Amino acid sequence: MAEKSAKWIWYPGDFEIYHGMLQNFQREERGYGWPAYWKMDDWRKNVKFTREYELEEAEEFSVHGAGQGYVEVNGKKYALGETISCAPGHTKIVVCLGNMTGLPCIYIEGSVIRSDEGWMADDFEEKLPAGTSKLYTEKEQDPNHVYYEKQVVYPVSKKQIKGGVLFDFARMVNGTVKVKTKKEQVTICYGESDREALDIQWCYYKQENVTEDSAIRKRAFRYLFVPDCKEEEIECSAVHEHFPIEVKAKFSSDDEQLNQIWSVAKETYQLCSGLFFIDGIKRDRWIWSGDAYQSYFVNPYLFFDEDINKRTILALRGNREIRQHINTIVDYSLLWLISVADHYQMTSDTAFLSEVFDKMQALIDLCESQTDENGFLYGREQDWIFIDWCDMDKTGVIAAEQMLLLKCYETMAESMELLGRTGNKYVEKAAELKKNIMKFFWDEEKGAFIDSFESGKRNVTRHANIFAILFDIADEKQTQSIVEHVLFNEDITEISTPYFKFYEMDVLAKLGYLDEVLERVKQYWGGMLKKGAVTFWEEYQPNQSEDEQYGMYGDPFGKSLCHAWGASPIYLLGRYYLGVRPTKPGYETFEVSPQPRFFKELCCTVPIKNGKVDISYQEGVLSVTADRDGGVLKMDGREWRLNQGECVKVKYSL
Numbered sequence: 001m002a003e004k005s006a007k008w009i010w011y012p013g014d015f016e017i018y019h020g021m022l023q024n025f026q027r028e029e030r031g032y033g034w035p036a037y038w039k040m041d042d043w044r045k046n047v048k049f050t051r052e053y054e055l056e057e058a059e060e061f062s063v064h065g066a067g068q069g070y071v072e073v074n075g076k077k078y079a080l081g082e083t084i085s086c087a088p089g090h091t092k093i094v095v096c097l098g099n100m101t102g103l104p105c106i107y108i109e110g111s112v113i114r115s116d117e118g119w120m121a122d123d124f125e126e127k128l129p130a131g132t133s134k135l136y137t138e139k140e141q142d143p144n145h146v147y148y149e150k151q152v153v154y155p156v157s158k159k160q161i162k163g164g165v166l167f168d169f170a171r172m173v174n175g176t177v178k179v180k181t182k183k184e185q186v187t188i189c190y191g192e193s194d195r196e197a198l199d200i201q202w203c204y205y206k207q208e209n210v211t212e213d214s215a216i217r218k219r220a221f222r223y224l225f226v227p228d229c230k231e232e233e234i235e236c237s238a239v240h241e242h243f244p245i246e247v248k249a250k251f252s253s254d255d256e257q258l259n260q261i262w263s264v265a266k267e268t269y270q271l272c273s274g275l276f277f278i279d280g281i282k283r284d285r286w287i288w289s290g291d292a293y294q295s296y297f298v299n300p301y302l303f304f305d306e307d308i309n310k311r312t313i314l315a316l317r318g319n320r321e322i323r324q325h326i327n328t329i330v331d332y333s334l335l336w337l338i339s340v341a342d343h344y345q346m347t348s349d350t351a352f353l354s355e356v357f358d359k360m361q362a363l364i365d366l367c368e369s370q371t372d373e374n375g376f377l378y379g380r381e382q383d384w385i386f387i388d389w390c391d392m393d394k395t396g397v398i399a400a401e402q403m404l405l406l407k408c409y410e411t412m413a414e415s416m417e418l419l420g421r422t423g424n425k426y427v428e429k430a431a432e433l434k435k436n437i438m439k440f441f442w443d444e445e446k447g448a449f450i451d452s453f454e455s456g457k458r459n460v461t462r463h464a465n466i467f468a469i470l471f472d473i474a475d476e477k478q479t480q481s482i483v484e485h486v487l488f489n490e491d492i493t494e495i496s497t498p499y500f501k502f503y504e505m506d507v508l509a510k511l512g513y514l515d516e517v518l519e520r521v522k523q524y525w526g527g528m529l530k531k532g533a534v535t536f537w538e539e540y541q542p543n544q545s546e547d548e549q550y551g552m553y554g555d556p557f558g559k560s561l562c563h564a565w566g567a568s569p570i571y572l573l574g575r576y577y578l579g580v581r582p583t584k585p586g587y588e589t590f591e592v593s594p595q596p597r598f599f600k601e602l603c604c605t606v607p608i609k610n611g612k613v614d615i616s617y618q619e620g621v622l623s624v625t626a627d628r629d630g631g632v633l634k635m636d637g638r639e640w641r642l643n644q645g646e647c648v649k650v651k652y653s654l
Contacts, residue, residue, distance in 0.1 A: 006114040008143045010105040011121040012131035012355065013314050014043040015143055018103045019275055020315030026285045028217070029204055036286050038328045041318030046098035048122040049106055049130060053091045053113060060085050061110025066144055067099030086113070102144040109139065133307065146275050148241040150175070155224070155236060162198060164227035167236050172271055172535050172562045174220045174281045175240040182233045185209045190221040192282055192561040193550050197223035202556050204282060220271075220281035220562065222534065243274040248607035249302045251573060254600040258518075258573075261525045265567040268535040269298055272564035276312045280538060280560035289316050289332035290386065293339050294502055294565045296346075301574030304607035306347050313339060317359050322366055329384045330377065333363055334404035341411040344418070347609065348586025354419055364412055367405065372397065374436045375429070377405045388500040389539065391493060392461050396454030399441040399464035406433050407471045434473060447481035449474075462486055462495055462504060469507045483511065497539045498524075502568035509576040514595060517576070521569055528566075536566025578615055579634075580606040587611075592642065593634040596622050596652045613642075622650045 021043075024036035053059075062083050063071045071078040072094040078084050080097075093113065097104045108115035121130040136143045153175075155167035177188060190205035191197025200206070205219045218241065226234050247270070251262040271281050277295035279288045292312045299305060316326050316336055325333040337360055344353050371377050376397040379385045387400045409430035413423030441449045441464070449464045451457075465486045468474040474482060486492050487508065495501050501524060509517045527542050531549065538560040539552055552559035574580055579593030587609035594615055596602065602617035611628035624633050624642065631642030633650070640648045 005116060006108060006110075006137070006139075007116055007132040007134075008105050008107045008136040008141065009049065009115045009119050009121065009130035009132055010103055010143065011044045011047045011123055012128050013319070014047075015103060015105075015131055015133065016276075016311050016314035017041050017318055018043040018144075019146065019311075020287055020318075023274075023276055023278065023315070024286050027283070028219070029283070031206070038326075039324045043103060044123045045100055045104065046096070046124075047104045048124065049095040049097070049115075049119050050122060050127075051093050051113075051119045053093070055086055055088045055091055055112060057088055057112075058086065059091075059110060059112050061108055061113040063095055063106055063108050064139055065095070065097045065104070065106045066102055066142060067097045067104045069095065069097035069104075071095050105143045107139050133311075135307075146243075148274075149244050151240045151242070153238050153240045158231060160231050162225075162227070164225055165229050165231050165234050166194060166197065167224040167226075168194070169222055169224075169238065170534065172220060172222050172267070172281065173238045173240045174218065174242070174271055175238050176216050176218050177224065178216075178237045178239065179210060179212060179214075180235040181212060181229075183229060185211050186226050186229055186234060188216075188236075189225040189227065190219055191223040191225065191557070192221060193557070194223045195546070195550060196557040197221070197225040199557070200225075200227055204557055220285075222561075242270065245270070245273055245303050245305050245308065247302060248304055248605070248612060249570070249574065250603070250605045251570075252601075252603045254602075255598075257522055257526055257529075260529060261521065261569050262573060264529065264534065264536060265298075265525070265569045266302060268562055269295070269302060269564060269567035269570065271535065271562055272567075273303070273308060275308075276315050277308065277564060279565075280563040282562060283558070283560050286327075287312060287315055289326045289336045289339075290329065290499065291564050292316065293332075293335040294499065294568060296339050296342055297502075297571045298567050300346050300608075301570050301580075301606060304346075304609070306343075306349065309343050309346070310349075310352055313343065313356065317356065317363070320358050320362050322359075322362050325366070325383055326363075327384075328382065329386045330367075330379050331386055331401060331404055333367060334401070334408050337363060337408045338404070338411050341414060344415075345582060345585050348584075348588065350418060353415060357415060357419060360412065360415065364408060367408070371405075374440065375433045376436065376440075377401050387463050388495065389497055390461060390463070390495065390500070392463065393451035393455050393457050393459040395452045395457075398452050399437065399449045400451070400467055402433065402437050402441070403464055403467035403471055403473055406430055406437065406473060407467075409433065410471075437473065442478070447485040449482075460486060460492060462492055463500060466500075466503045466507045470503060470510065479511070496541050498536060498563065498566040498568065499538075502565060502571075505568065505572055509572060514576060514598070517572065518598060521572065525566075525569055533561065535562035537561050538563035538566070574606050578602075578604055578606055578613075580608065580613055582609070583632075587628075587630060589630045589632070590626075591632055591634055592624055592626070594622060594624070597654055617652070620651060620653055622652050624648050624650075 021040050027034040065080045119130040120127050156170040157168045159166050187208045189197050189203045196203050272278050276287050277292040279291040326336050378397045409426045413426035416423035440453045443450045448460045451459045465482045469479050505517050528540050550557050550559050577595050583589045583591050596617045604615045606613045614625045616623045625647045626642040629644045633640040633648050
């Protein structure tokens with residue numbers, strides 16, 4: 001018998017749409033559910049799977065399906081699960097399956113006839129290659145379910161306080177609580193912070209009338225508080241769930257604070273990486289395009305997991321037709337488009353680019369349908385122009401949005417060329433838009449891009465100026481002016497969210513201000529550590545008091561203390577201080593340009609496509625080994641070829 005290689009198959013994209021909807025229905029707040037407030041596409045309820053074989057020998061196979069339906073072989077129908085015999089020769093197989101409550105999908109067991117990428121899936125409008133996942137290769141693995149790894153965890157401390165018992169697990173837990181109590185029933189108050197857990201009125205999660213047999217839903221927390229209870233009357237544990245994605249990177253240096261920042265960023269990122277990249281584990285648990293965009297940057301420097309990128313991209317976008325922006329946010333639609341190109345640079349996956357291109361086209365068409373006479377993108381009444389939580393002049397069209405649109409035009413042109421099409425029209429659109437951005441938004445007197453020209457305020461924030469440099473929109477003279485008048489200007493309001501702090505750090509590092517970036521990373525992310533953070537937060541303002549620091553959105557505990565966009569130091573360290581980056585898509589060629597001047601010792605691993613790079617620095621000697629060809633070590637104006645498995649050693653001194 002041939003080696004088993006069957007997989008569950010479904011209509012392409014529907015697995016992600018189905019599970020994306022389930023993910024976006026997981027939010028809970030103070031006793032009620034909160035489904036996502038944007039339009040979510042539906043998956044297909046009935047699908048036809050087809051394939052033809054030329055059998056050299058007789059064959060037996062059986063079809064298992066999640067749903068109801070039948071198998072048709074050369075015109076004869078059979079039941080699901082039935083063993084079907086086929087004679088040698090031409091064989092045409094059709095499987096019709098419907099499922100009103102879940103994902104219609106099939107698994108075919110046979111020697112030659114088996115379910116894999118060779119099957120076509122037909123929704124009776126369009127026939128496409130079937131979708132698959134390496135997560136579902138066994139008959140028992142129903143694609144309608146997500147399989148988590150589970151770990152029983154226990155609190156590290158327990159104390160009597162405020163007439164109740166406070167448990168501290170010393171880490172963020174994402175799972176279900178188990179209680180043993182001598183009382184008839186208890187109340188459980190959850191908190192990412194001890195203050196939240198102790199606040200019986202305002203804690204996000206609270207469950208009353210809990211017994212040892214109560215069904216308790218999955219929640220995220222570090223602390224548990226049981227009011228009106230004594231220590232000897234209650235014990236708690238939890239079953240922590242996490243998605244099995246391998247961490248392929250490591251970072252160890254002589255700088256213990258930096259090691260801790262990397263470690264806490266890793267913990268934060270792992271917790272927010274499940275079947276999809278989500279924003280945070282306590283509050284939303286939703287798939288947000290802006291949050292995911294930054295997760296795509298961290299991924300190659302920690303997991304290098306291509307599939308979670310693809311699942312998240314597909315879940316966010318949904319079906320081809322689109323009338324509402326992703327998450328209702330215009331800039332999140334633009335970031336989605338840009339993310340497809342970034343994923344291609346990471347993976348060189350032309351097949352995936354081809355799979356999603358029609359959805360890219362439909363989305364850019366939507367964006368163009370709401371541009372004015374200058375080609376500027378504006379928000380409609382139902383749209384949200386976000387960019388960041390900040391005091392920005394959003395009167396009329398705003399500069400930051402046009403920077404993103406310009407990058408999208410370039411992305412469309414590049415993607416079309418990769419797929420053998422002509423992208424000239426988007427090259428022309430990009431050139432025209434850039435000309436108008438300079439005309440309307442560049443302020444020579446301020447030496448920077450203003451937020452809005454329609455208000456007349458000529459307000460300058462960091463955001464548009466950061467995008468202008470990141471996306472190579474500003475020329476060299478403008479870039480230097482932005483550095484002076486914006487990036488190093490204390491009169492320009494500081495960024496308070498790790499979300500946009502990431503872009504600011506990225507642009508400074510791109511410009512070579514590595515000393516400043518490292519200092520700011522230690523101050524900003526290190527500042528959260530000093531506040532007792534075990535994961536990184538959605539927002540951090542150093543001057544906030546303890547009473548204020550957990551509040552956001554007008555809610556005393558509205559801030560997420562485990563937020564995916566807080567994990568960006570992993571990217572910054574891997575990309576700029578260890579210096580690993582692809583120079584051709586999919587790391588066909590790649591560069592390693594470490595900065596040992598910031599360290600006395602290093603022992604690090606950075607994953608790359610189909611391999612890894614090991615970097616160590618000891619006693620003034622830098623050692624670099626790549627386990628695949630294509631790499632170049634660059635340092636101090638010199639280059640060394642990195643041959644597979646060969647260690648290159650270079651003496652370095654300040």
